[in-house]
Each structure stands twice: as C-alpha cells, then as structure tokens.
Amino acid sequence: MPLMQGAAQLFGQDAFSSSSTQLHALGTRGYTKDGRRFRYAVIGATDTVAGSLYQGAAPIANHLANTPPAVAIGATSFSYTPGATAGAANLYAEGYLQVDTTPGNGYTYLVSGHAAISASTAFTLYLVDSIQVALTTSSRVGLRHHLCKNVIVCPTTKTAQVVGVAPCVITAAQYGWLQTWGPASCLINGTPAVTAPVINSATTAGALDVWDGTAQATASMVGEMMQVGVSGKNNFVFLKID
Secondary structure (H helix, E strand, C coil): CCCCCCCCCCCCCCCCCCECCCCCCCCCEEECCCCCEEEEEEECCCCCCCCCEEECCCCCHHHCCECCCCECCCCCEEEECCCCCCECCCCCCCCEEEEEECCCCCCEEEEEEECCECCCCCEEEEECCCCCCCECCCCEEEEECCCCEEEEECCCCCCCCEEEECCCCCCCCCEEEEEEEEEEEEEECCCCCCCCEEEECCCCCCCEEECCHHHCCCCCEEEEECCCCCCCCEEEEEEECC
16 A cells, blocks of 8 residues: 555545544555554444554354355355354454364355344355365354454453554544554553563553563563653553554
8 A cells, every 4th residue: 555645644544533434445554654554443332542452353252163064166155054142244244254174174265244143043154255175064164253343442351363552532333543553652551661562451451561471471562662651641652563
C-alpha cells in the first residue's frame, strides 16, 4: 500500500476516524507518511479507549474440531455442523476454515460467509478458496474469525492474539485502524525504564507492563518504552506488534 500524504491519513480512512461502512478487507495494513503501521479492524460491543491495547475475539470451542460431511475437491461450499454454540450471520466471513485431521489435514481456507448459526444445527458455509483435498467424515474441521473482527480490550488474561493499540475512540461495531508499529501513546502500568520491553498487562486491562521473564509464556511483546513510564498514565511506546 502506498504512503498517504496527511499526517494521520491512511488509505481511504484516517487514523482518527470511525466508520459504519467497511472500506477495506479486515487486517489490511496501512501506513502514515512517517512510517507508523496500522491494521484495519471492526470493533466489538464497546467503544475503544484511545491508547489501550486490543486483542482479537476469543475462539469458540464448539466451532472447532467438528466433523464434516464428504466434500469433493473443488467445492466452495458445504453443510457445516457446529457444536452447541450459536453465532451471528457472517461471524466467520473473512475468517478461516482449518482442517486438523486427515484427510485434508493442514489446509486453511478463506471463508466467504454464511447465515446465522444455530447451536448443533447444520448451515451452509461458503468459501473463497476451493477445497484442495477431499474431506470425509474422518476429517475434522474448525472455524476461526479474523483476528481483526470484533476486537476487544486486552483483558488481564489474554484469550486471543494482540491486534494493536487504538489511536482514538472507535465506535462499537464500527471500523477503524489499530496501530501496530511506531510511536504511540499507550496506557502504562508500573514504571518501566526507557527502552524497557513492555507486554500486555496482567493486572490492568488494556495497559502495558514491563516485560517479566515469568510472564513470557502467556504474554505478548508489544514494544519498547520511549520514556520512563508513569503508572496510570499514557506514555510514549515504540510499538513492535506487527
């Protein structure tokens, strides 16, 4: 994507705006002229807080490791039966179908859309990609929404991958950009030193903590401090999420 000319201008929608209309594919990367990077996302049920860290929506366990019918090579739709959890229409549009058990093990397909999902009830799943290896009832398949769909403030116990930091207030269920690289004003917990690596906070939702080796297994590296941190304040962080 080319560099845009305005200081906060990104491709089609600037970094400080919220839109009820989707202008790009989810996950589209945008750049400001100074080199900051962003990802295009749709927000979950709550407005974003500027400077807070956001993650993807948690996966739905009952929509993973499901049994498919026989699906022929070249098919772009089939009848999918989920577990006992419902879901909204097009929850998985722009998301992914995976195959985790042979036949077809290891393949990932882009989802086009589907009707509303009722618990344990078959629905037609439409794919962008065609099936490359025929599926059988011995295969197992799962669905995952796009990480930039219905993003939520990063909780103290992370339930999905970190997506980015909100540069502004983005209205619930609307579209906007989350920053992933470069200088950003981020909510800080504790007093990390200049250049200290910071991770998602285990005590304050949406905040960043100084990196701690004991938290490495469950935390995500977010960036490095550009100033001495002041707990409870928004301070400069050089983001290195993406």
